[in-house]
Amino acid sequence: MRIGMLTGGGDCPGLNAVIRAVVHRADAAGDEVIGFRDGWRGPLKGASRPLHIADVAGILARGGTILGSSRTNPYAQGEGGADAVRATMAAQGVDALVAIGGEDTLGAAARLAAEGVRVVGVPKTIDNDLAATDYTFGFDTAVHIATEAVDRLRTTAESHRRALVCEVMGRHAGWIALHAGMAGGANAIIVPERPFTVGRVCDWVHSCFRNEYAPVIVVSEGAVPDGGGELIAAGGTDAFGHRRLGGVGTWLADEIERETGAESRAVVLGHIQRGGTPTAYDRVLATRFGVQAVAALHDGESGVMVALRGTDIVRVSLDEATAELKTVPTARLDEAEVFFG
Ligand code: F6P
Secondary structure, three states: OEEEEEEOOOOOOOHHHHHHHHHHHHHHOOOEEEEEOOOOHHHHHOOEEEOOHHHHOOOOOOOOOOOOOOOOOOOOOOOOHHHHHHHHHHHOOOOEEEEEEOHHHHHHHHHHHHOOOOEEEEEEOOOOOEOOOOOOEOHHHHHHHHHHHHHHHHHHHHHHOOEEEEEEOOOOOOHHHHHHHHHOOOOEEEOOOOOEOHHHHHHHHHHHHHOOOOOEEEEEOOOOEOOOOOOEEEEEEOOOOOEEEOOHHHHHHHHHHHHHOOOEEEEEOHHHHOOOOOOHHHHHHHHHHHHHHHHHHHOOOOOEEEEEEOOEEEEEEHHHHHHOEOOOOHHHHHHHHOOOO
16 A cells, blocks of 8 residues: 655644654555645645655654645645545555644545545644544643743742733633643633633632732633633634634733732743654654554545544544534533632
């Protein structure tokens, strides 16, 4: 079998571990692998390179993706959709694809599979918001980075008796904020799933200072003030129609300072959460996903995604995986709120 592989959407730590695993598993079975460049742009335009064991030596712990990534949507105007992908596959003798991506990349994969392209998906995103898998790789690394930031903000907040707001990624799901906030003992965690009021946040800030403690607040970029809307950063929309979010942390810090009189600062972690070496957990998960994606192709599967359920890697339909986002349940937010203030 000749397998084509691509990494699409926002990058995340662990992509190279999947690439390495796919090449090793395929090589062991006598398959060939080619890597398509820059997400769906590769299969649409034919940009690819062969991938042998030597090409993936030493990349397990490296962040980013040796294949490059993009938010190219094969179904956007003028991109050519399934016909263009099929034409490249035929020209390059590719039998099946391994698509490594999040909701957008895998949503396109689901559509291509429905149109007869043989494709297996691998779930990646630091946001951990893909349905049908307990975890995506990249999330654990992002949480570690954000937790370390919260720990560091804590000591400087204490020294100056300031309120510090830490804005983390998470467009529609607050998983990073929830986990990093809980791990770092945040005094408030604000996520897109639960609209917030400045008044409530200021109550927590006051109670913190009353307890001789300086508040650290973790907020997802997609969090919305009650009755308001998302804060949009400059820039347009991507090929999947997403606007660039950002600014809620700074806005909230200003509001806290205005309402409470306490000096406040905001820090935006941004792409630091996506860069650098993956944690051991993410390396292992990514490696298992890569091995099992090739195994799925060998079993004749298409239109499925490998997924983590408990400690097992299972196969779920791409349709199920991309039908809706996995957001933070109310019960998890209630648990976290016990520690606010
Ligand atoms: O989808 C992953 C993600 O990291 C989101 O959390 C964030 O909103 C977005 O990507 C940022 O995308 P970009 O790299 O295009 O700025």
